[in-house]
Amino acid sequence: MLKILRVLSCRQQLSESLLSTKADVRDCLWRLRGYTSDRISAPYSIYKGKAALSLNPCLPTFTKLTSGMIVLDRRGSMMMTFMPAIGERKYDWEKRQRFALSATEVGSLISMGPKDSSEFFHDPSMLSSNAGQVRKSLSIKPHADGTGYFVSLTVVNNILRSRENFTVPVTIAEFAVMKTACSFALPHIMGWDRVTHQQYRGTVGHPPKTDPQVLDLEWEK
Amino acid sequence: MLKILRVLSCRQQLSESLLSTKADVRDCLWRLRGYTSDRISAPYSIYKGKAALSLNPCLPTFTKLTSGMIVLDRRGSMMMTFMPAIGERKYDWEKRQRFALSATEVGSLISMGPKDSSEFFHDPSMLSSNAGQVRKSLSIKPHADGTGYFVSLTVVNNILRSRENFTVPVTIAEFAVMKTACSFALPHIMGWDRVTHQQYRGTVGHPPKTDPQVLDLEWEK
Amino acid sequence: MLKILRVLSCRQQLSESLLSTKADVRDCLWRLRGYTSDRISAPYSIYKGKAALSLNPCLPTFTKLTSGMIVLDRRGSMMMTFMPAIGERKYDWEKRQRFALSATEVGSLISMGPKDSSEFFHDPSMLSSNAGQVRKSLSIKPHADGTGYFVSLTVVNNILRSRENFTVPVTIAEFAVMKTACSFALPHIMGWDRVTHQQYRGTVGHPPKTDPQVLDLEWEK
Amino acid sequence: MLKILRVLSCRQQLSESLLSTKADVRDCLWRLRGYTSDRISAPYSIYKGKAALSLNPCLPTFTKLTSGMIVLDRRGSMMMTFMPAIGERKYDWEKRQRFALSATEVGSLISMGPKDSSEFFHDPSMLSSNAGQVRKSLSIKPHADGTGYFVSLTVVNNILRSRENFTVPVTIAEFAVMKTACSFALPHIMGWDRVTHQQYRGTVGHPPKTDPQVLDLEWEK
Numbered sequence: 001m002l003k004i005l006r007v008l009s010c011r012q013q014l015s016e017s018l019l020s021t022k023a024d025v026r027d028c029l030w031r032l033r034g035y036t037s038d039r040i041s042a043p044y045s046i047y048k049g050k051a052a053l054s055l056n057p058c059l060p061t062f063t064k065l066t067s068g069m070i071v072l073d074r075r076g077s078m079m080m081t082f083m084p085a086i087g088e089r090k091y092d093w094e095k096r097q098r099f100a101l102s103a104t105e106v107g108s109l110i111s112m113g114p115k116d117s118s119e120f121f122h123d124p125s126m127l128s129s130n131a132g133q134v135r136k137s138l139s140i141k142p143h144a145d146g147t148g149y150f151v152s153l154t155v156v157n158n159i160l161r162s163r164e165n166f167t168v169p170v171t172i173a174e175f176a177v178m179k180t181a182c183s184f185a186l187p188h189i190m191g192w193d194r195v196t197h198q199q200y201r202g203t204v205g206h207p208p209k210t211d212p213q214v215l216d217l218e219w220e221k
Numbered sequence: 222m223l224k225i226l227r228v229l230s231c232r233q234q235l236s237e238s239l240l241s242t243k244a245d246v247r248d249c250l251w252r253l254r255g256y257t258s259d260r261i262s263a264p265y266s267i268y269k270g271k272a273a274l275s276l277n278p279c280l281p282t283f284t285k286l287t288s289g290m291i292v293l294d295r296r297g298s299m300m301m302t303f304m305p306a307i308g309e310r311k312y313d314w315e316k317r318q319r320f321a322l323s324a325t326e327v328g329s330l331i332s333m334g335p336k337d338s339s340e341f342f343h344d345p346s347m348l349s350s351n352a353g354q355v356r357k358s359l360s361i362k363p364h365a366d367g368t369g370y371f372v373s374l375t376v377v378n379n380i381l382r383s384r385e386n387f388t389v390p391v392t393i394a395e396f397a398v399m400k401t402a403c404s405f406a407l408p409h410i411m412g413w414d415r416v417t418h419q420q421y422r423g424t425v426g427h428p429p430k431t432d433p434q435v436l437d438l439e440w441e442k
Numbered sequence: 443m444l445k446i447l448r449v450l451s452c453r454q455q456l457s458e459s460l461l462s463t464k465a466d467v468r469d470c471l472w473r474l475r476g477y478t479s480d481r482i483s484a485p486y487s488i489y490k491g492k493a494a495l496s497l498n499p500c501l502p503t504f505t506k507l508t509s510g511m512i513v514l515d516r517r518g519s520m521m522m523t524f525m526p527a528i529g530e531r532k533y534d535w536e537k538r539q540r541f542a543l544s545a546t547e548v549g550s551l552i553s554m555g556p557k558d559s560s561e562f563f564h565d566p567s568m569l570s571s572n573a574g575q576v577r578k579s580l581s582i583k584p585h586a587d588g589t590g591y592f593v594s595l596t597v598v599n600n601i602l603r604s605r606e607n608f609t610v611p612v613t614i615a616e617f618a619v620m621k622t623a624c625s626f627a628l629p630h631i632m633g634w635d636r637v638t639h640q641q642y643r644g645t646v647g648h649p650p651k652t653d654p655q656v657l658d659l660e661w662e663k
Numbered sequence: 664m665l666k667i668l669r670v671l672s673c674r675q676q677l678s679e680s681l682l683s684t685k686a687d688v689r690d691c692l693w694r695l696r697g698y699t700s701d702r703i704s705a706p707y708s709i710y711k712g713k714a715a716l717s718l719n720p721c722l723p724t725f726t727k728l729t730s731g732m733i734v735l736d737r738r739g740s741m742m743m744t745f746m747p748a749i750g751e752r753k754y755d756w757e758k759r760q761r762f763a764l765s766a767t768e769v770g771s772l773i774s775m776g777p778k779d780s781s782e783f784f785h786d787p788s789m790l791s792s793n794a795g796q797v798r799k800s801l802s803i804k805p806h807a808d809g810t811g812y813f814v815s816l817t818v819v820n821n822i823l824r825s826r827e828n829f830t831v832p833v834t835i836a837e838f839a840v841m842k843t844a845c846s847f848a849l850p851h852i853m854g855w856d857r858v859t860h861q862q863y864r865g866t867v868g869h870p871p872k873t874d875p876q877v878l879d880l881e882w883e884k
Contacts, residue, residue, distance in 0.1 A: 481732055481861070482732075482733040482734075482854075482857050482858050482861050483734050484723070484734075484735045484858050486853055499855060499858055613767075614771070615768065615770040615771035616770060617770075617774075618770035618773055618774035619767055619770035619849065619853075620770075622770065622773060622849050622850070623849065623850055623853060626849070626855060626859075627855060630859040
């Protein structure tokens with residue numbers, strides 16, 4: 001059962017690219033392996049009484065086409081990880097649950113005013129025969145007195161017949177860090193830093209020779 | 222006819238530099254070829270019922286003068302591409318239309334409040350004998366209920382006697398991504414990241430010898 | 443006595459990592475030495491009549507685990523340094539006092555509106571037998587007429603039986619620089635620039651082979 | 664006469680570092696020469712009926728101390744250049760005047776609301792025997808109808824018995840570009856990108872050996 005869930009979770013990450021490429025599970029695992037090696041981790045963590053929440057940007061992956069073009073393969077996300085408290089300043093990593101915010105969901109978070117709420121729904125097994133069996137919902141709700149937000153994740157798993165809920169109160173200052181850090185990370189999880197960075201590799205004033213057909217494909221109908 | 226249009230579109234991209242340099246069409250194509258090779262693509266795409274919209278930053282190009290100075294050659298832009306829907310989740314790439322936002326038009330977009338509208342007009346054949354034959358207008362209008370914007374492109378082509386219109390409803394969250402990503406990209410399409418990046422190549426504390434005349438040209442009258 | 447204080451101050455910097463790693467003092471000094479070598483300094487300084495204030499970002503340090511993962515070791519901070527005036531445009535560097543804003547405290551600063559106040563408390567000897575002996579408080583209070591803020595540091599040292607206070611009036615423009623510079627620096631003191639930068643080192647399209655167990659630890663339960 | 668003015672202008676650039684280092688004029692010219700070689704230029708220009716205005720970031724310079732520390736030598740600035748119009752789309756480069764915004768003046772510009780005004784005064788020959796002979800003032804004033812700003816530079820030169828004035832109307836969109844580009848450039852003209860960038864050069868987990876005295880100087884009293 002554990003193995004099945006792993007694959008589902010992996011599929012969740014790839015759901016958008018699966019829409020068009022129909023990568024099989026082996027392919028999916030393979031890419032994740034490549035992605036996770038030599039990885040740097042620096043989560044922003046908020047530890048509270050009943051649960052902890054951490055944010056970590058996950059970068060997109062790219063593929064080089066035979067034409068030489070490099071295109072986005074798997075989209076990046078802002079990974080939110082929740083852990084339940086099991087004692088004073090102790091949290092159970094084994095019982096963590098994750099929610100990967102897409103670029104547009106990050107856009108929703110960073111545009112929230114002090115009185116705004118947001119709610120996002122994910123189905124990790126979307127597009128598979130298990131669609132609807134696991135449902136995740138993330139909600140961000142302001143405190144009545146304007147001093148912060150409640151960030152909650154609910155995971156309902158019909159396969160395991162379980163329901164988990166994590167709620168972390170987040171102060172205005174902590175939310176400001178989340179917004180600033182997410183604004184910083186957004187172009188990176190979209191892959192735009194790759195696009196804007198490529199100029200440094202180019203030569204100046206001496207355009208390389210290219211098949212005119214490529215130009216046509218790129219710029220015109 | 223198609224070939225003529227291609228050149229016009231290319232001219233549109235170069236309209237600003239054409240004002241001063243009068244590059245001929247061969248020159249223009251050549252630069253684009255250099256620019257498009259080895260390119261990384263990571264558009265931010267919004268797929269809706271009747272049309273899709275994608276944003277992609279286009280970087281400026283630079284030229285090295287005989288004095289050693291590197292100056293902006295062709296300005297960058299934020300390329301918006303619209304495609305009509307031809308079925309469920311299917312869009313016709315062949316019928317796409319483009320609109321390249323200048324730095325100032327990007328400035329207009331990122332300074333829009335929730336009730337603001339913007340409208341931009343481009344003439345791809347500006348300054349040629351076909352001036353006024355093709356007119357493009359991009360409009361961004363807020364929903365009455367404040368839940369987002371309508372982003373529309375209209376292309377009227379008197380040569381082909383055609384009129385095309387694309388309208389994509391954009392949510393507040395999607396518009397927040399557009400604004401954040403455009404704010405990130407703006408210094409890059411202006412070439413300022415090149416200016417601020419150059420220091421890393423310089424040595425510290427040992428200024429190279431330079432013709433004093435260059436100093437005079439640079440800093441004084 | 444001076445030596446003891448030095449160690450306490452060093453502990454303050456490491457207080458967060460001490461919570462989990464219990465690094466001893468030798469370890470702590472060692473890391474600081476590594477950190478401070480080959481260092482670039484470019485503080486933003488505000489010189490006023492009675493005291494001066496300068497801001498300088500302090501970067502986090504990272505450690506490579508045997509698994510190959512690189513994790514945050516010591517958190518970064520925004521170092522605020524206060525110096526008392528001892529004459530016209532002269533300040534006493536020997537009598538400086540420091541206050542290291544954490545990421546969340548930086549979040550508090552950058553989210554301040556024109557009428558907002560902030561106050562932060564630090565105990566450099568927290569978790570040691572000297573806990574409570576030295577107390578530092580930083581306050582940011584708006585001018586009544588909205589033309590700026592008072593930024594004050596108070597250091598009460600029960601060991602030295604001393605009490606020092608520094609107050610620097612900061613204009614709206616200077617505070618805008620502080621906010622913009624802190625927003626720029628925040629992802630860096632969190633280490634997120636390291637996370638987003640790592641992609642440039644990776645190869646595209648050829649994922650390296652990795653122990654599947656690492657994948658499991660990273661992505662699943 | 665021209666030569667004297669050139670030196671004065673150079674002094675203006677260095678006025679802040681002159682406060683402490685008393686660099687002589689030869690030194691000053693030398694640094695500028697080093698700075699201007701191999702330079703990349705990508706000004707943001709606004710061409711209007713009576714005058715043109717362009718913005719270009721000027722980076723700071725650094726010096727390596729014998730201790731190995733690299734410190735800020737000359738501060739960066741945001742250079743504003745004004746040129747009078749001498750015909751349709753023609754501007755007189757020979758009659759240009761410059762105004763170098765400091766970091767704090769940039770902070771003032773980027774914190775301006777739609778109804779706010781700013782005014783800055785510079786004396787290029789400050790601290791010399793010619794103090795007060797040349798006075799420059801830059802003002803930014805909002806249009807009455809909220810559609811933009813007037814940006815004006817006035818240069819009164821008592822040595823040449825001249826008074827020059829340049830006024831450029833700037834739209835909301837153009838001002839948004841100025842603010843976004845200045846916010847991007849601010850950490851660079853402060854030198855903070857150098858501070859945050861240095862980590863990439865450091866090794867991870869193996870701190871180099873350093874004189875403990877350096878540590879003491881850096882971190883303690």
